[in-house]
Amino acid sequence: RNPCIGTVCLNGGSCISPFDIAICQCPSRFGGKKCENQVPVKIGRCPDPVKFILDPCDRFVCLNGGSCNAPADAPFCECPALFTGASCENYIPDGTCPI
Numbered sequence: 001r002n003p004c005i006g007t008v009c010l011n012g013g014s015c016i017s018p019f020d021i022a023i024c025q026c027p028s029r030f031g032g033k034k035c036e037n038q039v040p041v042k043i044g045r046c047p048d049p050v051k052f053i054l055d056p057c058d059r060f061v062c063l064n065g066g067s068c069n070a071p072a073d074a075p076f077c078e079c080p081a082l083f084t085g086a087s088c089e090n091y092i093p094d095g096t097c098p099i
Contacts, residue, residue, distance in 0.1 A: 010035045019089045023061050031058030064088045 004015035009024035013035030016025050026035035037058055057068035062077035066088030069078055079088035 006037060008034065010040070019076060019087070021063055021087075026059065031055075062088050064091070 003017040003022040007015045007024070009015050009023040011027065011030045012060070013024040013026045013030065015022050015025065024033065024035050026032070029039050031037045031039055038085055039058075056070040056073045056075045060068050060070075060075040060077075062068050062079075064080065064083045066077040066083065067081045068075050071078075077086065079085070082092050084092060085092045092098050
C-alpha cells in the first residue's frame, strides 16, 4: 500500500514516502506538516538585509505523536514511548531496544 494515498499536501506540496510513511515535501515558500504555512518573502530590491525568523520545526516532520524541539535552531524529534528514530519512525513493540 502506498502511504501517500489519501495524504493531502497543500500549496503545491507533494507527498513522498521515504520510510513507508507519508511526508509532504513543500515548495520553497511554504512550510508545515502539510505545507500550510506561507514563508514570508520580500519581492523586489531590499534596501537593508532582511532576515526572517522562521520556526526550524516548520519543515521537520516528527511521526507517531513525536514533538519537534529546536534548541539553537537544531531541530530534533522527541519521541513518545515505544517509538524511536530520527523522525520517531521506528516502533519498538515490547518497549525494549535490541543490543
